[in-house]
Amino acid sequence: MTVSNQPFAVDPAVQVAGERTANVAILMCTYNGASFLAEQLESLERQTHRNWTLYVSDDGSQDATLDILRSFRERWGSERLQVANGPKRGFVANFLSLICRADIDADFFAWSDQDDIWKADKLQRALAWQQSIPSHTPALYCGRTELIGESGATFGFSPRFSLPPRFSNALVQNIGGGNTMVFNRTARALMLEAGDRVAVPCHDWWAYLLVSGAGGIVHYDPEPMVLYRQHDENLIGGNSGWVARFKRFPLIFQGRFCEWNDQIIPALEAMNHRLSPGHQVTLAQFKTARNQTLFLRISGFLRAGIYRQTLSGNLGLVLVALLKKI
Structure with missing residues (x-):
């Protein structure tokens, strides 16, 4: 892996007008993720939308996860990558604790898993849709994923959904994984009000329920923007x-x-x-x-x-x- 000490520079040539100033808080939870973490971090580095900050909540990793994060923080700078201790109450509580942190503020928020790979235009594509929605309306972008194995080889796609993403669907199904989700401040405010102690099965399903239930707008993108890594223990997420x-x-x-x-x-x-x-x-x-x-x-x-x-x-x-x- 080539390490550069040069700071990030925003390249206006790859930005859509009006999007380059939108700040995105990428919220990643880690736990013993050393095997694939560097690949995910490098995919964030390749994002064509460059105005983002990565906030990591680590739930007590015992492998090289923190060493990898430390290396990338030295490479990117502390203004680009911040790491904190997680609540150690499971992955749902970890993600909810991140979205409810008062010291994190941004125009848009994106959850990230530790072992996926984002396509380079994932954020730019999500923001292109997000910025068509009035800021006072809760808005949630999610989408289909390309499934990869532990070796990185593609072996399929998550189902392509075509029916409207509505509350009556959300009550019995989550159509978008958290690793695909990008949402605005107004949607985040709903989750912040609900709090990080709410007892729900999944943080992403909760987001779909809240945004659709509050009369917000949910957009399901049929074009996969995330390479979703499947492991033997994947069950809920691996639905292909x-x-x-x-x-x-x-x-x-x-x-x-x-x-x-x-x-x-x-x-x-x-x-x-x-x-x-x-x-x-x-x-x-x-x-x-x-x-x-x-x-x-x-x-x-x-x-x-x-x-x-x-x-x-x-x-x-x-x-x-x-x-x-x-």
Whole structure:
């Protein structure tokens, strides 16, 4: 790896007019990520949008993660890379702690995993859409990913979704991984108000729920901008193909979806004052239907209008509704 001591310089030639001044806070959580961390950091360095700062929250790494971060901080400068200790309560709490840090401020925010690779125009493409949205409107960009193995070889893509990204979809599905998400200050304010102690299954699903529920705008980009590294333990994130769906099937019978909704619903109710009136009704219908008898349960879900993005997903939704596992 070639190390340069030269500071970053903003190159106006690669910036779209009006975007170069937008500051992005990239929020990365690390934990024993030495194997692939340098590749991800180098992909951040190649971003065509250059006005960003990387904030890292490390959850107690015991490998060379901190050494790698230290090396890149010396290479980039402390104004470009800041590292802090994480809360050591799991990855969700770590990401939420970052988004709720009062000392981090920016025009836009982007979550980052420690082992992916970003395409060079990932931030620029996200900001091109973001800056078409009024700043007072919560706005969330997310998208499809290209799947790579531990060797870096591509072996597929995450599903391409085409139905509208709405609250009634968010209640039963997260369409965008946090590693693809870029959101504005107004969306961040919702997460900040909810706090870093909110009990939710995933930080990215929570973002989709909050922004869509509050009447914000969610944009799903079908063009993959992130090379998403899959490991043997990937289960929730690695959702490409029937094999991955089969692996997740036992979760239905284990009641995992019920547990997730048992967390999501109270978290949303605590933010009910931020939900639009129509979405308040949808949440109440969804909550009530979960505990009804079969006929009332199905009719309640229909009134709530919940849906997933694919035919197989909706068939699975019917199954969990029938089994009262939702």
